[in-house]
Amino acid sequence: MLPFSRVTIIGLGLIGSSIARAVRLAMPTVRLTGYDADPQVRETVDRLQLCDDVADSSGAAVIDADLVILCVPVGAMGAAAAEFAQDLPADAIVSDVGSSKAEVARVLGEALPGAIVIPAHPVAGTERSGPDAGFASLFHKRWCIITPPEGANPAAVERVAEFWRRLGADIEMMAPEHHDRVLAVTSHLPHLIAYTIVGTASDLEEVTQSEVIKYSAGGFRDFTRIAASDPTMWRDVFLTNKDAVLDMLQRFSEDLTALQRAIRLGKGDDLFEHFTRTRDIRRGIIEQGQDDPAPDFGRTHD
Amino acid sequence: MLPFSRVTIIGLGLIGSSIARAVRLAMPTVRLTGYDADPQVRETVDRLQLCDDVADSSGAAVIDADLVILCVPVGAMGAAAAEFAQDLPADAIVSDVGSSKAEVARVLGEALPGAIVIPAHPVAGTERSGPDAGFASLFHKRWCIITPPEGANPAAVERVAEFWRRLGADIEMMAPEHHDRVLAVTSHLPHLIAYTIVGTASDLEEVTQSEVIKYSAGGFRDFTRIAASDPTMWRDVFLTNKDAVLDMLQRFSEDLTALQRAIRLGKGDDLFEHFTRTRDIRRGIIEQGQDDPAPDFGRTHD
Known part of the structure; x- marks a missing residue:
């Protein structure tokens, strides 16, 4: 049926x-x-x-x-x-x-x-x-x-x-409210961050846009993919899930400030500790079939 | 020879x-x-x-x-x-x-x-x-x-x-100094941002880590890949390219604050304008062969 x-x-x-x-x-x-x-x-x-x-x-x-x-x-x-x-x-x-x-x-x-x-x-x-x-x-x-x-x-x-x-x-x-908080972190915040960094890169004066594109394989290109998503769709997402997005953004900014401070003060141990624990999340995503297990998203290198 | x-x-x-x-x-x-x-x-x-x-x-x-x-x-x-x-x-x-x-x-x-x-x-x-x-x-x-x-x-x-x-x-x-500024934006800042957001997500109380993993296909999973990079290598990069990274981070934070404000005040036109211009950068990367032209990094959906 x-x-x-x-x-x-x-x-x-x-x-x-x-x-x-x-x-x-x-x-x-x-x-x-x-x-x-x-x-x-x-x-x-x-x-x-x-x-x-x-x-x-x-x-x-x-x-x-x-x-x-x-x-x-x-x-x-x-x-x-x-x-x-x-x-x-x-x-x-x-x-x-x-x-x-x-x-x-x-x-x-x-x-x-x-x-x-x-x-x-x-x-x-x-x-x-x-x-x-x-x-x-x-x-x-x-x-x-x-x-x-x-x-x-x-x-x-x-x-x-x-x-x-x-x-x-x-x-x-x-529940719709819980959905909105979960997606604020797993989808909406990542898109906002990606849109931001791609904008920041394209506004630089002394590093040209062509250099940004040319050397993007160092990590930047990953962000450009989701920053190429539909602008109308995403404008609406941020306007209709404002509270959850702003809350997640606040947490993100605090964490970024802490890492910024660690870099400024040369606190290598703090950086190392932070960079180590984030590996587990990737492992979980691969194990649960939520991403390609091949390195580099399975991009071909030939 | x-x-x-x-x-x-x-x-x-x-x-x-x-x-x-x-x-x-x-x-x-x-x-x-x-x-x-x-x-x-x-x-x-x-x-x-x-x-x-x-x-x-x-x-x-x-x-x-x-x-x-x-x-x-x-x-x-x-x-x-x-x-x-x-x-x-x-x-x-x-x-x-x-x-x-x-x-x-x-x-x-x-x-x-x-x-x-x-x-x-x-x-x-x-x-x-x-x-x-x-x-x-x-x-x-x-x-x-x-x-x-x-x-x-x-x-x-x-x-x-x-x-x-x-x-x-x-x-x-x-020149080494120019290299360090170019890579600060095309590689070092993206890694720092990715490490940060993956950390932020794993620290949430009311959204569980298993939910973050489960619904990561909404965008988050892209960030987990580079946040799974070698911690020693990246600790050293941030400590040895401190000035350029901190400068790029400052610009990024200003841009993020501007978008945060646009969301808070409901300025949809500002968001739309920003989200539109970032598409061009992706196009340039694809045209110059610096990433897979297939959607979703060519991930299989079967």
Whole structure:
């Protein structure tokens, strides 16, 4: 038994188009409808035949859906939901893929009063954007965190969970506030730091931008990947998970100041001790299959 | 004509053992001698047959060399050089692979008065350490920066350059002070930031270490790779390139404070503008072949 038979995807960028591709492979009998506010994206999705139907309005897209997944930047969720609210079938489940969950739950609740909303967040992505960038295996062995609102219907939650399992994801349940703190440290702070350091490097006067690029293999290039992520998506993440991000940032700044002081005072033992314990975390990530065990992310050196 | 015929490598970790492997492939007639202060490393190098000879002392290792390359942590360079100073042939060239150059030039000059010292820095590596971690193609299409002292013999510089070209590297010449500022931003600051954030994440109370590992695919895992680098090597880099690192860190902190303020005040346009311009740097790195063009560093998603 498939968890859903008529799935509508609103927003067909990297994540939305990857869901479409994965549904096609894993649940080929599902009727897939897509909508994107950008006519060019709709055209691309049509050309690539990623959906059975590409609708001209989000209202038309949801009208007979049993699952609607919002795959738009988190700052656009409220408006996108309000747009199809009148046309949403009463028994349809609405979900999303947003990277901050408390704020998204609030705006979806406001835009869709009385609707069944089960927010989710597949922890997966690449630095690319748009419907051409998606691929079916994006969610394979990645975590999908579901943040059901209090009092959510367990059967509805289970259907959303089963949908993501079929796309290859592993499921975890979390309160939205806890999700936002966990992701603030595992995703949002790293992106902010990466965006910052790439900006700092490109502003230097006496070291040229071409030198920064040329010698980036010393470590810098790793940061440029996530600093190439979608600017709209990330602006919205920071604005909608402000408190948790600012708190993590404060802790990070304190730790950085401590290392800065150790360097200034020549405290080699403090540096060595700090640099030693961070190795264990990498080991844990490799052991749990959350990254490539090959050195240098498996980059080829030939 | 080979640039050297009897090469001695002092320190047989990731870089030293990679040089040995690469010399074997590119210049098979070169007589390779190795020495490492750690008897276990010497045993491994012997077992893997990475060198023609593994000497029991660095003095014995250099005694008939025409090139001696120091591949030890930068903080150990002075002592390592002093150890073989008495046995170094007068016409031998001494080079190194250290990540900070002004300080290394100073200590090598002190330890080896009158010797021909041509420092170099191959901008290449992985997060692994030790002789088992090396591989012959590590320097392929990577930059090797040579920082000749003032008045260096051009023929000696050219022989070191040719040696690295044969190992697959591209050559650049730089003043040691400029090298140290360029690498402070492209390598040292990124490592410091990565070590910091991984430490911050592992110290959190309400988000557990297992959650940090589990959801690391959201961005955090990228930082754990370079934060798994050799602690001794990196302690020494920060202590020997203190001024440039502290200056870059100051600029980074100012930029981070500006973004923090934009988040706190909800200035979405400022965030968007910043996140947009950092994309260009990534593009430059890909175009110049300094990173894998595939999304997500080419990680497999299957």
